[in-house]
Amino acid sequence: MSTGNYSFSMTKTSNPLSKPPPNTALGFGKYFTDHIAASDYSDGKWHTHRIVPYSNLSMDPAACVYHYGQALFEGLKAFRQKNDKIVIFRPQFNASRMAHGCQRLSMQAPPEDLFIQTLAELVSVERDWVPTERGSALYIRPTLVGTEGFLGVRPSNEYLFFTLLSPVGSYYSNNHRSVRIWVETEHVRAAPGGLGAVKAAANYASSLYAASEQKKRGYDQVLWLDAVTKDQIEEVGTMNVFFVFKNEIVTPALNGSILPGGVRECVLHLLREWKLPVSERKITMSELKEQYARGEFLEMFGTGTAAVITPVGELQHKDFTYKLNTGGETLSTRLYEEITKIQYGDIPDRHQWLMALDK
Ligand code: COI
Numbered sequence: 001m002s003t004g005n006y007s008f009s010m011t012k013t014s015n016p017l018s019k020p021p022p023n024t025a026l027g028f029g030k031y032f033t034d035h036i037a038a039s040d041y042s043d044g045k046w047h048t049h050r051i052v053p054y055s056n057l058s059m060d061p062a063a064c065v066y067h068y069g070q071a072l073f074e075g076l077k078a079f080r081q082k083n084d085k086i087v088i089f090r091p092q093f094n095a096s097r098m099a100h101g102c103q104r105l106s107m108q109a110p111p112e113d114l115f116i117q118t119l120a121e122l123v124s125v126e127r128d129w130v131p132t133e134r135g136s137a138l139y140i141r142p143t144l145v146g147t148e149g150f151l152g153v154r155p156s157n158e159y160l161f162f163t164l165l166s167p168v169g170s171y172y173s174n175n176h177r178s179v180r181i182w183v184e185t186e187h188v189r190a191a192p193g194g195l196g197a198v199k200a201a202a203n204y205a206s207s208l209y210a211a212s213e214q215k216k217r218g219y220d221q222v223l224w225l226d227a228v229t230k231d232q233i234e235e236v237g238t239m240n241v242f243f244v245f246k247n248e249i250v251t252p253a254l255n256g257s258i259l260p261g262g263v264r265e266c267v268l269h270l271l272r273e274w275k276l277p278v279s280e281r282k283i284t285m286s287e288l289k290e291q292y293a294r295g296e297f298l299e300m301f302g303t304g305t306a307a308v309i310t311p312v313g314e315l316q317h318k319d320f321t322y323k324l325n326t327g328g329e330t331l332s333t334r335l336y337e338e339i340t341k342i343q344y345g346d347i348p349d350r351h352q353w354l355m356a357l358d359k
Pocket of ligand 1: 204304306
């Protein structure tokens, strides 16, 4: 992992915030730390790397992001291990994924070594904000927006890359217990050739309506199907999705409209390491129904940075309810335990997934 050699200026806050006391239910994205990091891109170069107090951003009302939505973000976490060692989980993965997303959105990517150095510098400054409780972490949100003020429709020539930090606990308020999911057959998250495979803010905007309609009806999130056949499964909520059948574990193959998730990649890696039969392939609602009828559809879970591994207890497709296994010795529990043991340093980081910060 290469961090860069960029020079950051530091302006310390004169009004430090009080940190949430230990054992606060942190939830997700409700608290923010004292500082953010930022860099600007203009005249063909990245410059003015800085750590500054958390405050409002000022932008031209004609800034491209406001009108044409050039906005990409990433999400990753820092953990506090024993002896107060702070580690960041797979920053190189997120640096490369942002660079890939920039190609699709015609944006200027921050160099990967700048991306990684930014996170390392900011988390070091804010290391006291990394929570101590098991299940909590410091969520890192690197964000890139087009800032040039103009109204012609073309890519921005100026960008702001900024990163903010949020101490977080469980993403779902029910604390890793299972979620209820509605199979969305009307709205779609992404279409072939669209933005689904990159972490564009627009994908989240397009998901909000269906998700909030179903929340009103008591579902935690929706299962997204493909835009063409409305039968192939793509993602669940803001997560990648896995199905555990009697003889096979399946996740949808990356088809151009599915986000290649970091935790998805780790889960595939662990399942292969454990010599379990895992496939990345097309998976349809029709197949789910057959597997369920045979009694061979055992478990379903989502994977993501925010929600880690989240078991699905109930899946509602039109008027059919699937009840799935979430108790006892499930595969999702085994995966959750393994990934979090690596993150918190209980077992060796045998895959080099962690970047440790200097004390
Ligand atoms: C993630 O879990 O990776 C996310 O980015 C989810 C976030 C949009 C809440």
